[in-house]
Amino acid sequence: MSETVVYVPGDAAAIAVGADRVAQALQAEAGARGLALRIVRTGSRGLLWLEPMLEVATPAGRIAYGQVAEADVPGLLDAGLLTGGAHALRIGAPEAHPYLRDQQRWVFARSGIVDPASLDDYLAHGGYRGLRRALGMLPAAMVAEVEASGLRGRGGAAFPTGIKWRTVLGANATQKYVVCNADEGDSGSYSDRMLMEGDPCALIEGMTIAGVAVGASEGWIYLRSEYPHAKRALETAIEGAVRGGYLGNSVLGSGRAFHLRLRIGAGAYVCGEETALLESLEGKRGVVRAKPPLPAIAGLFGRPTLVNNVVTLASVPAIFEHGAAAYAALGSGRSRGTLPLQLAGNVKRGGLVEVPFGISLRALIQDYGGGTASGRPVKAVQAGGPLGAYLTERDFDLPLDYEAYAARGALLGHGGFVVFDDRADMPKLARYAMAFCAAESCGKCTPCRIGSTRGVEVIDRIVGARAVEDRTRNVVLLRELCDTMTHGSLCALGGLTPLPVLSALDKFPAEFGIASDAVAGS
Amino acid sequence: MTPQDASPADPRVLFADLIGEPGALLPVLLRIQARLGFVPPDYVPVVAEALNLSRADVQGVLSFYTDLRSEPPARHALRICRAEACQAMGSDALQVTPVPGRLEVEPVYCLGLCACAPAVVIDGALHGRVTPERLATFVADLPE
Numbered sequence: 001m002s003e004t005v006v007y008v009p010g011d012a013a014a015i016a017v018g019a020d021r022v023a024q025a026l027q028a029e030a031g032a033r034g035l036a037l038r039i040v041r042t043g044s045r046g047l048l049w050l051e052p053m054l055e056v057a058t059p060a061g062r063i064a065y066g067q068v069a070e071a072d073v074p075g076l077l078d079a080g081l082l083t084g085g086a087h088a089l090r091i092g093a094p095e096a097h098p099y100l101r102d103q104q105r106w107v108f109a110r111s112g113i114v115d116p117a118s119l120d121d122y123l124a125h126g127g128y129r130g131l132r133r134a135l136g137m138l139p140a141a142m143v144a145e146v147e148a149s150g151l152r153g154r155g156g157a158a159f160p161t162g163i164k165w166r167t168v169l170g171a172n173a174t175q176k177y178v179v180c181n182a183d184e185g186d187s188g189s190y191s192d193r194m195l196m197e198g199d200p201c202a203l204i205e206g207m208t209i210a211g212v213a214v215g216a217s218e219g220w221i222y223l224r225s226e227y228p229h230a231k232r233a234l235e236t237a238i239e240g241a242v243r244g245g246y247l248g249n250s251v252l253g254s255g256r257a258f259h260l261r262l263r264i265g266a267g268a269y270v271c272g273e274e275t276a277l278l279e280s281l282e283g284k285r286g287v288v289r290a291k292p293p294l295p296a297i298a299g300l301f302g303r304p305t306l307v308n309n310v311v312t313l314a315s316v317p318a319i320f321e322h323g324a325a326a327y328a329a330l331g332s333g334r335s336r337g338t339l340p341l342q343l344a345g346n347v348k349r350g351g352l353v354e355v356p357f358g359i360s361l362r363a364l365i366q367d368y369g370g371g372t373a374s375g376r377p378v379k380a381v382q383a384g385g386p387l388g389a390y391l392t393e394r395d396f397d398l399p400l401d402y403e404a405y406a407a408r409g410a411l412l413g414h415g416g417f418v419v420f421d422d423r424a425d426m427p428k429l430a431r432y433a434m435a436f437c438a439a440e441s442c443g444k445c446t447p448c449r450i451g452s453t454r455g456v457e458v459i460d461r462i463v464g465a466r467a468v469e470d471r472t473r474n475v476v477l478l479r480e481l482c483d484t485m486t487h488g489s490l491c492a493l494g495g496l497t498p499l500p501v502l503s504a505l506d507k508f509p510a511e512f513g514i515a516s517d518a519v520a521g522s
Numbered sequence: 523m524t525p526q527d528a529s530p531a532d533p534r535v536l537f538a539d540l541i542g543e544p545g546a547l548l549p550v551l552l553r554i555q556a557r558l559g560f561v562p563p564d565y566v567p568v569v570a571e572a573l574n575l576s577r578a579d580v581q582g583v584l585s586f587y588t589d590l591r592s593e594p595p596a597r598h599a600l601r602i603c604r605a606e607a608c609q610a611m612g613s614d615a616l617q618v619t620p621v622p623g624r625l626e627v628e629p630v631y632c633l634g635l636c637a638c639a640p641a642v643v644i645d646g647a648l649h650g651r652v653t654p655e656r657l658a659t660f661v662a663d664l665p666e
Contacts, residue, residue, distance in 0.1 A: 013635045016650035048637035185632055187605030193634040225589050226633055228646070263545075266552060267588035269631060283547035284579075285586040301544060343637060345610030350637030373611065382606055418607045418636065429606070436605075436631065 003036035004082040005057040009112065010041030011197050012229040013190065018069060019052040025070035026054075029077055037082065043198015045112030046352030047099050055094060058084040064091040099368060104330065105354045106318040106338045107311055108191075111198030116233050119240040122201040128246060130320030134209045135254045142213035143169050146316065148324035150336025154191075155181055155272075155309030156384060156413040157492070158335075158402045164306055167296035168214040171304035176216035178207050179281065179300060179307045182223040182230070183265055183272040186385025189416030191340040192310035194352060196223070196230035199314070200237035204260065206313035208241075208251060209320060211258040214306050219260045222277050225267055234262055269440040273491045274307040276442055287442045288491045311340060311414070332358030332401040335412075339400065345382075345418035346372045362396035365419060376421040380507070382429075384413025386436055387496035389503035390426070411499060426508040431459040433500040437493060448494025451485045455501065462512050471513045475505070529558060533568045541572055547583055551590055560591045596626040598664050601643045604629040607636035615654050616640055618661055625664070 008014075008023040023039050030037040047053060050066030063084035065076060072089060079087040094100055094112075114121040122128070134142050147162030168176060180203065184192035196203060207219040223231055238260050241247040249257045268286045270276045275289035278300050299305025315337065319327045327337045335357035341364060343350045348370035365371065365378060372378055380390040389410040398404050405412040420429075434455035441448045458478045465471045482498035489495040505512055530536060536557050537550040550569055554561050561584055570577045584590050602608075602616050620627040635641035638650030644660055 012633075012648055013638050013650060016633075016635050016641060016648035017638050051638065184634065187603075187607045187632045188636050190634040190636055226630065263549065264552060265587075266548060266590055268586065280548060281545055283545035283549070283583070285582050287586075345607040345636065345639060347637075352637075386606060416636070418610055420610045424610065429609070432606070432609070440631075 003038045005038050005040055006082070007040050007042045007055040007057070007062070007112075009044045009051060009053065010116075010229070010233075011044035011051070011112075011194060012227070013048050013194075014044050014051040014053070015229065017051050021070040022052045022054065022068050022073065025073040029073050033077065035077070035082060040115050041117075042113065043111040043116055044194055044352075045094055045100065046108060046194065046354075047094075047097065047349075048351040049349045050091065050351075053091070053094075056082060056084055060084065061093055061095075064094040064097070065089045066091045099349065099351065099353070103354050104338055104356060106322075106327065107195065107202070107314050107340055108199070108352060108354045109318065110202065111194060114199065116198055116200050117236045117240070119201065119237075119244050119246075122199075126321060127201055127317075128205055128252075130317030131205050131209055131212075131246070131252070134212060134320050135252060135256075139169055139213050139215060142209070142320075145320065145324045146213070149319045149327045150324075150331070150334070151312065151315055151319065151327070152335070152402065153309055154311035154315065154339070154414060156186070156411070158412070161308065161312055164296055164308070165210065165214055167294065168216070168304050168306040171297055173304050175218070175301075175303050176214060177300045177303055177305040178210045178214065178216045178219040179274075179278065179295075179305055180207055180219065180221040180313055181272065181274060181277055181307055181309045182221050182227075183277060184227075184310070184414075185224060185269040185272045186387075186414060186416055188344040188382065188418035189342055189385055189414045190344070191342050191352060191414065191416075193227050193230055195310055195314050195340075196227070197233045200230075200233045201241065202314045202317055203234075203310055204237055204241050204247070206316035207260065208246065208258050209316050210306055210308065210313060212251065212254070212256050214304075216304075216306065217257040217259065219258060220281055220300065221260065221262045222265060222271070222281055223262060224265045224271075231262065231264060238262065268442075269436075270442045270491075270493055273493060275491070277307070278305065285442070287444050288493075290490060309414070330356035332356070332399050333403050335401045335403070339412075339415045341400070342414075342416040343369045343419070344416060346374055346421045347419040348373050348375075357401050358399045360397050360399060361391065361417065364400070364417065365396070369419065372419060372421045374421045374423075376423065378419055379422045379424045380420045380426070380504075382418040382420070382500060383416070384411035385416055386433060387411065387492060387499060388413050389499045390429070390507060391503075392507050409499070409503070411496065426504040426511045427459060427463050430501045430504040431456055431463075433497055433504075434459060437497040441493060445488070445490040445494060447485045447488035448490070448497075451481055451489075451494060452497060455481055455485075455497070459501075462514075465513070468513070468515075475512065475514055478505070529562065533565050534572055537569075537572070546573055547575065547580065548587075551580075551584060555590060559595050560593055563592055596621070596623055598625045598645055600625060600627045600661065601630040601633075602627065603631070603633050603635070603639070603641045605632040605636075607632075608640035611639035613640035616642065616652060616657050617654075618657065625661070
């Protein structure tokens, strides 16, 4: 009897809800029954509310079972799990699931499918076709390909990736670096983590293409310490790439060198800011640098450095494999290609949805998310992390597009959305935004370091005031403070903290004890 | 490699292989902490000398990063995510009283488990969809 392969996610979110225990129970129970079974730990498909979701390889393709607990294992085996047998937890073919069926997966094409520890599996699923094509091109043509794709930074700032690449390519230096920002600290975002755990080879390939394109022989990944599973996945994948000749002194015999190092952070949110990240990589306090000079001119150890986010770099192999035009054909306005959206917080079906730009938040939250987990009405959605605005019903039909969000005073950011039901306490969330900024400020600039602490105090005074005049006076003060932080801070931490604060105030004035006409901003 | 190994006679053996690394200070401090559970204050001058830095440089980095600590840890560590996605799923109700020397309770800002909120990590083990009742069980089940 040949062995049956069962895929169980090794993704951190799946593990957090019991995937390891399910895998152990399955191995033990199969052993006791004398069943030939091999468990492969994959990443997650991104249907996170269904985790632990396991898949069985059958002659008719993979069959998935969702929300499996270890106690379900004997019953599943009784029901014929290994041949895709009927069971209450059976989902069927994962690709046919409505959540996955209409997604267009470019970056997450392999996550949940391949064994992230296996270079062979990566190659069997289209891996390194992008690099092979890239190696046949001149650096300028490679950069032009990225420019033509319309790819923009997926870490939140949405800066055109091709322009960064061109700047680093044009910088004259004996040593240049490619740095991957894997310091994904924003609540509501987990696409970087999922990619690194589910398809780390794609990040390595993307960095290698970037290195060859801009003339950098060294790549550094700065990974946050909260992601130990991603660390192990990357270490294994880097070893595999070195053994396979995809990293080293001559990448695939091209004569071009590319080496990769992995560095771990130590719990500092501000290190997600690119210049603080570079300081941290140099072993120092993660203090933000003034720009200019841009990192592309003087970055890591003062050398020209390309700093890109995980999903940005992991988008590159597919762009080279399928061509920039195919990627640029997707999207909306100046936001081209796909964005892996992340649904989080109080949502019934939380997970990763990779679709072209342009769908509405309403479609995302209702059609994909199924509304709130609590079944109560959606009150607010924070888009783009702790520095992003709170959106309400009125904003839900905006197309997901960088410019459309910016025009509404909001941030699409990395595409993470945190849903709150009608019990959300908006003054408390506004206060939290200021308190978070105070806790995480690097301390270099005054508006952020001092302003955030004053912000907490002013919000406390607004909420605690008995007289309307006191509240109104402090609201004026809060607005002035936010104005100073927005325009006077050195980086996005202090500069964008006013977004959640003011959006909460403007959209829910009554909760701050203010009549709506009294707050109609300056 | 277990945390809280005994301090070696010459602290340098813990990180000798990292001394030539570019930007070695943070990796060196993380290595010491991984081995000993914390960075003892008397290691600061040793690290400074080994890396040709000032003691202020070393102390500055040690005090900047939340993960780095100068005191021995308690036997167990519970970190409760206090960021927005977990707040939206009721993390405020997850409250545990620390027990000096036995259990430390710290906030953490995002474990990347935002679709399985609220989330906590206990002695390195991740838990999602945590309720106050389940959390109480986890804490009660911790070995002495």
